[in-house]
Amino acid sequence: MAGARAAVLAPMSGVTDIGMRRIAHRFGASLVVSEMVASDDYLSGRSEARLRAEGEGVSPHVVQIAGCIPGLMADAARLAEASGADVIDINMGCPSKRVNGRLSGSALMRDLDHALSLIEATVAAVKIPVTVKMRLGWDASSLNAPELARRAQDAGAQMITVHGRTRVQFYTGQADWTAIRAVRDAITIPLVANGDCASLEDARAMLAASGADAVMIGRAAVGKPWLPGMIARGLRGESSAEPPVSERLAAARDHLESLVSTMGAHAGLRHARKHLAAYADNAGADPSDSRRQRLVTADNVREAETLLESLFLDPEAHKTAARAA
Numbered sequence: 001m002a003g004a005r006a007a008v009l010a011p012m013s014g015v016t017d018i019g020m021r022r023i024a025h026r027f028g029a030s031l032v033v034s035e036m037v038a039s040d041d042y043l044s045g046r047s048e049a050r051l052r053a054e055g056e057g058v059s060p061h062v063v064q065i066a067g068c069i070p071g072l073m074a075d076a077a078r079l080a081e082a083s084g085a086d087v088i089d090i091n092m093g094c095p096s097k098r099v100n101g102r103l104s105g106s107a108l109m110r111d112l113d114h115a116l117s118l119i120e121a122t123v124a125a126v127k128i129p130v131t132v133k134m135r136l137g138w139d140a141s142s143l144n145a146p147e148l149a150r151r152a153q154d155a156g157a158q159m160i161t162v163h164g165r166t167r168v169q170f171y172t173g174q175a176d177w178t179a180i181r182a183v184r185d186a187i188t189i190p191l192v193a194n195g196d197c198a199s200l201e202d203a204r205a206m207l208a209a210s211g212a213d214a215v216m217i218g219r220a221a222v223g224k225p226w227l228p229g230m231i232a233r234g235l236r237g238e239s240s241a242e243p244p245v246s247e248r249l250a251a252a253r254d255h256l257e258s259l260v261s262t263m264g265a266h267a268g269l270r271h272a273r274k275h276l277a278a279y280a281d282n283a284g285a286d287p288s289d290s291r292r293q294r295l296v297t298a299d300n301v302r303e304a305e306t307l308l309e310s311l312f313l314d315p316e317a318h319k320t321a322a323r324a325a
Helices: 020-026 039-043 047-051 071-082 096-103 104-109 113-124 145-154 178-186 199-208 227-235 244-263 266-284 290-296 302-314 317-323
Strands: 006-009 031-038 062-066 087-092 130-135 158-165 192-194 216-217
Touching: 006 062, 006 104, 006 227, 020 031, 020 145, 020 244, 031 039, 031 047, 039 047, 039 071, 047 158, 047 192, 062 071, 071 087, 071 113, 071 317, 087 113, 087 266, 096 104, 104 130, 113 130, 113 145, 130 145, 145 178, 145 317, 158 178, 178 192, 178 199, 199 216, 244 266, 244 302, 266 290, 266 302, 290 302
Parallel strands: 006 031, 006 216, 031 062, 062 087, 087 130, 130 158, 158 192, 192 216
Antiparallel strands: none
16 A cells, blocks of 8 residues: 555556566555456456456555446456455546446446445455545536545545546546545545656645645656656655666666567567657657667567667767756
8 A cells, every 4th residue: 555655656558567567666666556457357367457467576466457347346356366466446537438338437436326336345355455546526517536535435445546637538638636635635544646747846746735645657657667766755855866877778678578578579569669669758869760760660679679778878869868858
């Protein structure tokens, strides 16, 4: 569980694979959460769902599950616990049409009684802590996160995370950190604020505005999985300096290797493209740099590794990054 003044790596479908989570954990993230795992897919043994729930090398291991049927949520939670999960997180915040079309994710915020039945079933099914992630509400006319959070707490949830947007907003506009304070006023269990946190300065402002105990970092950590650890140290009053180039390059290589080893060379390289592009941007690569373009289309692991090294170790790239900082 996340302690006070902590920084958590957000669960992001198709993004926070086990390799990224291990790296974030290694660099000091207070907590990392698995990609969202659909309860029915997980129970059916689908390899993709099992891979998303993987947690070897990460402690505590948090598995986020999603669904709309209490019995399946309970069974999925039991399976995750038996497979080594230390915490179960329930997704009630995903805004995607595919997930909401299955009456999961943030669609549950339109029916709090049903949402509560999922929380109760999950809590009753396991001995490990259960947490809940949600949005402010479905839309601006139904900001019911405080009520859902209070009812979740009463049902036994031990931590609440709130993304400072409604489902209708998806990821547009700015996250409303101040609106999260209404949730803080409604519960006594730990609260994590999520949405648009990209720096230590953001984290401090987010905590002050929301009254939360911790922050969650999502998209800003893509290509910078060391960011949650940097922010966590800064919030503790320690040095929040970015790791040296050699460590960042090693992390990018490790991430690529993890994807290739778990998914195979072809699928792993394709999945890695968004990460490789972000790592290149972090290294200061110009978007028009032919090496960056070749990196995100490489079909050979060795070539990708060589291009990564070139981009990270190029002094001109570092000058570009310094000017952009």
